[in-house]
Amino acid sequence: MLSSNSLGRPLGRLVTMLAGYLLISxxxxxxxxxxxxxxxRLANGKPDFSGIWQTTSAADYDLEPHSTRQDAxxxxxxxxxxxxxxxPQALExxxxxxxxxxxxxxxxxxxxxxxPRGIYYPEPFQIFQRGQDVTLVFEFxxxxxxxNTNGTLHPTEENANEFWxxxxxxxxxxxxxxxxxTDFNDETWLDRAGNFHSEALHVVEKWTYLxxxxxxxxxxxxxxxxxxxxxxxxxxLYRHREKNFQLIxxxxxxxxxDKYYPVPSADNR
Amino acid sequence: xxxxxxxxxxxxxxxxxxxxxxxxxxNADVAPEAPRISPAVGPASAAGLAPAAGLAPAAGxxxxxxxxxxxxxxxPPRPPGIRWEHAVxxxxxxxxxxxxxxxxxxxxxxxxxNTIANQNNWTDPQGGIPGDPTTRSHHPGARGDRAPSxxxxxxxxxxxxxxxxxxxxxxxxAHLFNPIRPEYVEPFARCAPGGVPKSFTWxxxxxxxxxxxxxxxxxxxxxxxxxDGKPHLPDKIKLWxxxxxxxxxxxxxxxxVSNNNGKARFARTGEFASEHVEIEExxxxxxxxxxxxxxxxxxxxxxxxxPWTATIPARxxxxxxxxxxxxxxxxxxxVPGKDRIPDHFERxxxxxxxxxxxVAVPPAAANSAK
Numbered sequence: 001m002l003s004s005n006s007l008g009r010p011l012g013r014l015v016t017m018l019a020g021y022l023l024i025s026x027x028x029x030x031x032x033x034x035x036x037x038x039x040x041r042l043a044n045g046k047p048d049f050s051g052i053w054q055t056t057s058a059a060d061y062d063l064e065p066h067s068t069r070q071d072a073x074x075x076x077x078x079x080x081x082x083x084x085x086x087x088p089q090a091l092e093x094x095x096x097x098x099x100x101x102x103x104x105x106x107x108x109x110x111x112x113x114x115x116p117r118g119i120y121y122p123e124p125f126q127i128f129q130r131g132q133d134v135t136l137v138f139e140f141x142x143x144x145x146x147x148n149t150n151g152t153l154h155p156t157e158e159n160a161n162e163f164w165x166x167x168x169x170x171x172x173x174x175x176x177x178x179x180x181x182t183d184f185n186d187e188t189w190l191d192r193a194g195n196f197h198s199e200a201l202h203v204v205e206k207w208t209y210l211x212x213x214x215x216x217x218x219x220x221x222x223x224x225x226x227x228x229x230x231x232x233x234x235x236x237l238y239r240h241r242e243k244n245f246q247l248i249x250x251x252x253x254x255x256x257x258d259k260y261y262p263v264p265s266a267d268n269r
Numbered sequence: 270x271x272x273x274x275x276x277x278x279x280x281x282x283x284x285x286x287x288x289x290x291x292x293x294x295x296n297a298d299v300a301p302e303a304p305r306i307s308p309a310v311g312p313a314s315a316a317g318l319a320p321a322a323g324l325a326p327a328a329g330x331x332x333x334x335x336x337x338x339x340x341x342x343x344x345p346p347r348p349p350g351i352r353w354e355h356a357v358x359x360x361x362x363x364x365x366x367x368x369x370x371x372x373x374x375x376x377x378x379x380x381x382x383n384t385i386a387n388q389n390n391w392t393d394p395q396g397g398i399p400g401d402p403t404t405r406s407h408h409p410g411a412r413g414d415r416a417p418s419x420x421x422x423x424x425x426x427x428x429x430x431x432x433x434x435x436x437x438x439x440x441x442x443a444h445l446f447n448p449i450r451p452e453y454v455e456p457f458a459r460c461a462p463g464g465v466p467k468s469f470t471w472x473x474x475x476x477x478x479x480x481x482x483x484x485x486x487x488x489x490x491x492x493x494x495x496x497d498g499k500p501h502l503p504d505k506i507k508l509w510x511x512x513x514x515x516x517x518x519x520x521x522x523x524x525x526v527s528n529n530n531g532k533a534r535f536a537r538t539g540e541f542a543s544e545h546v547e548i549e550e551x552x553x554x555x556x557x558x559x560x561x562x563x564x565x566x567x568x569x570x571x572x573x574x575x576p577w578t579a580t581i582p583a584r585x586x587x588x589x590x591x592x593x594x595x596x597x598x599x600x601x602x603x604v605p606g607k608d609r610i611p612d613h614f615e616r617x618x619x620x621x622x623x624x625x626x627x628v629a630v631p632p633a634a635a636n637s638a639k
Contacts, residue, residue: 128484142491143616163615246495248506249490256459263544265571
């Protein structure tokens with residue numbers, strides 16, 4: 001703009017252009033709007049989340065506020081209102097999970113982390129995006145989640161399944177990707193502290209660029225068998241910008257049997 | 270309704286049952302005739318007690334992999350598509366005349382599967398597993414009536430093993446049906462990724478393309494092919510599926526695979542490479558957009574006497590093909606209107622590998638994984 005002005009364009013025109021630019025930005029990005037027009041976009045104009053992302057939060061250690069302890073750094077929590085609204089019996093189960101967390105956390109078996117846990121687990125994941133879907137490849141376990149953005153719906157009741165990652169159908173509200181996730185199993189935990197859910201879990205995610213290298217990730221969790229009301233979490237995801245950064249496959253469940261398979265060579269037995 | 274995928278395969282001769290539930294052996298060469306049965310995924314499976322499910326084609330007594338929807342339903346009619354071609358069609362490298370993606374890549378996205386056979390036998394793909402006491406995996410007919418060896422060079426169709434490596438392969442095969450030591454259980458049966466190149470012989474898979482990438486989604490692992498020319502990972506890092514760098518030459522995707530961990534077997538017959546292997550892949554796509562040939566030149570001076578080439582033909586599957594629980598496990602999406610849009614189930618394995626997990630991964634070991 002300054003260079004435009006230095007070229008002698010009337011200041012009034014510059015102000016008009018600027019106002020128009022801001023207006024367009026505001027319309028295009030009603031959500032976290034600050035990202036404006038500078039965020040990456042697909043050919044269809046939708047925000048392009050392609051890249052490798054990771055949270056720096058302590059969410060996976062415990063979604064709720066917690067002091068430091070042997071197995072977790074302290075964290076202020078990522079739950080709106082701080083506490084997860086468990087039903088009484090479910091709270092007892094959560095306490096049992098917490099006590100058994102050093103052996104019972106499914107992550108210890110390297111099993112698929114689930115949704116939303118995979119998003120804030122402290123290992124990178126990569127987003128690949130097309131108009132019709134968003135593909136998430138998690139380094140941990142190298143599991144793959146697809147968010148369909150092609151107008152398809154959750155499976156009908158007669159075709160319903162129970163998935164580790166749930167069934168994800170997304171749509172756009174302005175520059176926010178809103179994802180409805182259902183059809184879960186009850187096998188996954190929400191964090192290392194034993195927070196959990198049933199197969200009735202329903203997650204609604206909101207993915208919004210804060211700036212071109214930061215995603216604001218929000219999720220509402222609803223599960224009438226476990227929680228007394230829906231509750232919300234929010235974490236930020238940062239783009240990996242290290243030179244040549246890439247996912248390194250982490251099929252950690254193979255560690256259980258790796259010792260049986262020494263690299264073949266003429267020398268080893 | 271439970272969703273269960275039992276990718277597993279391969280603990281031949283080891284009971285793959287839990288609590289009296291049997292996993293019926295299926296003839297490896299035919300489509301499943303039985304209804305699909307899936308156990309409830311519940312606490313039992315969390316404890317590693319659920320049997321592998323999904324009665325897809327498999328070697329004797331081996332539940333096959335697959336992304337198997339849990340709803341029990343009548344067996345679908347046997348699909349008319351190519352199931353066991355006996356020859357490899359010739360496809361030449363050359364120009365790509367089909368559609369391209371905005372970034373210039375030939376558009377070859379979609380669902381694909383090999384046209385020859387599963388991973389029972391590397392060099393006689395339709396010949397069954399030597400020593401299979403059930404003969405269920407055996408294909409009738411003379412050798413000349415069956416598909417050629419996947420070893421297209423040398424001409425004798427055999428992997429040019431050094432002597433020690435040949436005896437190691439024979440030792441593995443001799444114990445496949447009597448795995449008296451843990452190392453005789455194929456890692457794949459424990460849900461390890463199939464590795465390169467075996468993944469191309471096990472169930473259908475999906476290819477997705479993105480600017481700078483070709484991504485393969487297998488039932489047993491994922492490969493991300495980087496097209497941006499970045500250097501390979503440091504040599505110290507060893508991976509089941511290796512580290513892949515590729516580029517397009519006309520109709521051919523050329524991929525260099527390094528950083529292999531050398532732990533996967535190419536087939537149940539036990540062929541292998543070491544962590545020193547370098548693999549140069551050429552995916553040659555027919556301009557008819559319906560077929561491609563996979564050719565991999567495999568070089569490992571510590572295991573072979575010379576480089577050799579593997580060839581695996583593949584064909585495309587679309588919504589016009591009937592799902593068959595093996596090559597094409599793709600349901601139609603729930604969509605308003607008459608559009609027919611393919612859907613894809615999530616791909617998991619170890620989580621649902623209970624029947625095998627109990628044998629292959631003792632619970633105690635599983636719990637001390639990390």
